[in-house]
Amino acid sequence: MSQEHLVSECLFNGNVKVRGLPWCxxxxxxxxxxxxxxxxxxxxxxxxxxxLDSASKQTLDTLIEACDLYARRKNIRTRxxxxxxxTTDMLLLERWCLKTLININLSGRPGxxxxxxxxxxxxxxEWVRIVFGLERFKPPMGLYRVAVxxxxxxxxxxxxxxxxTKSRDGRLAAADFRLWGLPFFLSLVxxxxxxxxxxxxxxxxxxxxxxxDLKNRPVNSHLMTFTYAKE
Numbered sequence: 001m002s003q004e005h006l007v008s009e010c011l012f013n014g015n016v017k018v019r020g021l022p023w024c025x026x027x028x029x030x031x032x033x034x035x036x037x038x039x040x041x042x043x044x045x046x047x048x049x050x051x052l053d054s055a056s057k058q059t060l061d062t063l064i065e066a067c068d069l070y071a072r073r074k075n076i077r078t079r080x081x082x083x084x085x086x087t088t089d090m091l092l093l094e095r096w097c098l099k100t101l102i103n104i105n106l107s108g109r110p111g112x113x114x115x116x117x118x119x120x121x122x123x124x125x126e127w128v129r130i131v132f133g134l135e136r137f138k139p140p141m142g143l144y145r146v147a148v149x150x151x152x153x154x155x156x157x158x159x160x161x162x163x164x165t166k167s168r169d170g171r172l173a174a175a176d177f178r179l180w181g182l183p184f185f186l187s188l189v190x191x192x193x194x195x196x197x198x199x200x201x202x203x204x205x206x207x208x209x210x211x212x213d214l215k216n217r218p219v220n221s222h223l224m225t226f227t228y229a230k231e
Contacts, residue, residue, distance in 0.1 A: 002046045003037035006103045007161060008053040008096070011060060021107060038107045048132065049099065055089075056096040060179065062088040066224050067156040067180040070209045073221050074156075077214045084222040090203065091136075091228050094143035097186050099131045101175045104163055112165055112172035121172070127188075136231060140192050145207065145226065146183040148198035155181035204228040 006021075012033045019028040041049070066086045073081065102123045105111040111121035129135040137143075155178075162178040168189060177184040185200060187193050193200055201207075206225050210218045 001039045002041060002043040003039050004041040004046050004049075004103060005033070005053075006036050006038060006107055007100055008056065008060075009033050009036075010053055010057045011161075021104075038103065040103075040106050052092070052095055052099065052131070052133070056092050059089045059092045060096070062086050062224075063182060064180055066209065066222060067182055069222055070156045070211075071158075073209075073211050076211065078211070079213045079217075079219060081211070081219060081221045083220060085225070086222060087225045087227060089229075090143065090145075090205075090226040093184075093226075094137065094186070095131055095133060097143055097175070097177055097184065098127060100163065100177075101165065101172075101186060102127065102131065105165060105172055108165075112167050113170065114172055138190070139202065141187050141190055142202055144185045144187065144193065144200040144202045145205065146185050146195065146198060146200060147207070148183070148195075201226075 014033065015030050016033050016036060017028050017030050018024050018036065019026075023029070069084065105114075105121055106123075108121070113119045113121055114124055114127075123131075126135060130137060158181050160178065160180065162176070164176040165172060166174040166176070168174075173187075173189050175186045177186060185193065185195075204225075204227055206223060208223055209221045211221050213219050
């Protein structure tokens, strides 16, 4: 067995602040990123996932760059921007989010059961194959971008990763992800997802980051294209 990082080590330098795990449920604790691990993967499969971490880093770095740009521009009142364009891989992000959710749920002690009957929090074979890139989610399951009407996204570029697990009928069913303030939703149930007051986008799509001028008119700042490779 080897130590798997609950959240990819390559995303951080030095220490991180953690809250919500069994040993820091109520109070934030600062630890070295190298210590944020748990021993539930063998060396072979841990090494096999290092490629996912490396590939996902570019995708996640692109999100960071876009969110940081919005954080710098959002309070500047102008009628024109030099529009910038970003491209990120939604399929890699989907696999990374599932891997991270599995890690967090396994470290939850006991975490949420995957199957309401057997009460085990071990991931299904299908989930494992998706993480390793051997299968894909069958819609409507999978990762969605969340666009909520009226949301200002004021916390973009805040340097935080939030993961909130959700249960249904006593088992792990979904998770909310906020990656540097950008909201995503990972569904693990084979039913259509509805979001009151918002819109869910899956697969390949685009999103504009918009600021406002002195007359409160929207101004396009930059465009994010989420790609999703065809099977």
